[in-house]
Amino acid sequence: MFSAPFRPLVSLSAALACALIASAAQAQAPAAPAAPPSWQQGRNAEQEKSTLHPFAIEVTGKSAKELPLDKLKVPEGFKVEVWAEGLPGARSMALGSKGTVFVGTRQLKDVYAVVDRGGKREVKTILKGLESPNGVVFSRGTLYVAERHRITRYDGIENRLDNPPEAKVVVDGLDPQNQPGHFWKFLALGPDGKLYYNVGAPGNIVMPAYFQAAISRVDPRTGIVENYALGVRNSVGFDWHPQTKQLWFTNHGRDWLGDESPNDTLHVATRKGLHFGYPFCHQGDTLDPEFGKHRSCSEFAPPALKLGAHIAPIGMRFYTGKMFPAEYQNNIFIAMRGSWNRTIKQGYNVTRVSFDSDGKPKMEPFLTGFLVDEKADPPMWGRPNDVMVMRDGSLLVSDDQNGIIYRVSYGTK
C-alpha cells in the first residue's frame, strides 16, 4: 500500500531511535504481523467505521464508596450489599470447605482468597503472575485453577493461604497455538468427578480446530482429556442440574450481525458429543452468512433459551440454597456482563431463569441497576460476572469492572 519512494529522509536522531527500537523489538518479539484485535474480526466494510468497542475493566479496581450503589435493585424482600472490595478484575468464584471464597481473574494475573473475619472480609492475593487465571474450582481441600494453557492444583491451600503450595499440573498444552479470541477458561467440577472447561473460538467468526469452540473435560486422576460439547463459540459459565445431573451452559453468539442477531444462548447438553452449531448455525435457527451457506440448522442441537443479542451471559448456577423463597429452588441465576456490540446496550444484570410445569424456561431480571444509559459510552458503572450460592443460601455476585463482590440475601432487614 505504501511504496518505498514515499519514504522520507529521516533525521539522524530519528534514524537512531528507529534503529534502537528495531533492535529492541527483535530481541523482545518475533516479527509476526499483528492481526487486528479479534473483537474486530468479521466486520464488514461499513462496520469498520463503527464506534462500538469492548469496555476495559478498571485494572486498579474501584472502592465501593465511589460507586452509585443506591441504583441497585432486587425484588421485594431481597437485599443487596457490598460483600467484599479490592479485588480488581474479580470473575469466577469457588467456595472453600472452610468458607474461603476463591476468585479468579481474566485480564489480570491474580487469584484472590476472601476470608470472613467476624463479618469483615479480608482479601488476600494468593497467586500471582498466572496466565488469565479465570477458572477456579474447590474440591476436597484442593483449589484447581484454569489458566489459558493449563489446569493446575493447589492441595491443602485453605490451611496455608499466606504460603500457598507450589502448583501441580493436572493438564498442560491446552493452548498450543497461543490462540487469539476466547482463550480464557471457565472451570467446574462435574458430578462424574471430572473437571469441565471451555476452549473458546479463536476469533469472532472463524473455523475452529477440533479442540476449540468446545466444552471439554479432564479426569484429574489421569489427565485424560476429551471433548464433551462441540460447536460452542464461547461458554464461560456452566453447572449441572441438581436433579437430572445434565450439563447446562451459557454461550456467547457471534458479533457484527446487527443489534438483534444472533442471541446469546442457554443450552443443555443431554449427552456427550452434541454439536451446538458454531460456526455454521447460531441460536439454533440462523445460518451464518459465510459458514452456514451449505449447512442446515437441523444438524445441530438447539438452545434451551434465547437470552438476548450480545447480552454476554457469563457465570450461571442453579439455586440450591435454603434462604430464598421455595419457588427459587433449582432456578438458574445468570450473570449478564452486558453487550458492547449493540448500539442500544442491554444486560448488565443478574437474570433469573425459572421453569414452568412443562419444564419450559423463562427469564426475568433479578439484580439490576448497573446499566445507566443504554445509549451512552460507557452505558454502565458495573458488570456482573459470576454468581455463587453460599452455604447460608445467599448469592454472591462478582463485578469485574470494579473488583467488587456483592451479596444478595432474602428476609434480612
Next chain:
Amino acid sequence: MNGHHGAVAMFAAALSFFPPCAAPAAEEVPQRAQACTVCHGPGGNSTDPAVPSLAGQPAQFISMQLFLFRQGDRKDPQMSPIAANLSNADMNELAAYFTRQRPASPSHQSARENAAAGRRLAEQYHCVQCHGPALLGLQHIPRLAGQQFAYLRTQLRGFKAKIRADFDGNMTSVAELLSERDIEILADYLSGLTPARD
C-alpha cells in the same frame, strides 16, 4: 454511530463520580500529585517534549497506565520506580485529580499542510473511532489532542515496534500499518489540536 456523544458521556460520567471544581486553578494539589507536577507540569500540563501531559486525560486511562508501569508491562526509567510504590487507591486518587485539570492550549504549531493530511489519516486509520471525534479520549483510551509532539511520535513508533505496552492489542495493530511519514504527520497534527471539551 454513537461516537458523537462518547467523549461527552465519558466526561459526564467522570463528573458524576467526582464533584466538579468551580475554579480549576484554585483546587488544592493533593500531596501525592505534587511530586508528579515536577515532570508533568503544573496541573499536569507538561512543557517537556518527552513528558506527556496528564491534564484532562480520562481517569481510567491514567490509572491503567500507572498500573502497567507498576506491573512492569510498560517500562520507563523515570516512571517505573515512581509507579512501583503506588497502591491501587493512590493510583485512583491521582487519576481523579489529573482528570479534573483543564488541558492547556497547545504550544505546538502544526505545519499547515498537516492539518488536512493529519485529519485524513486519523479518519483513514480509525483513530477518531476509538480516541473520539475530537481526539479527547474516553475510558482507557487517551486524549491525543494537544499532547506533546515528540512524545506522541515516540509512542507511535513504540507501538509499531511492539515495545510499548498495549493493554488490549488495539494500538499495536493500528500502528503497524503506519509508515514513518504517517507517524510524523499524525503526531504533528494531533499535537497542534486544541483539547477543548466544547
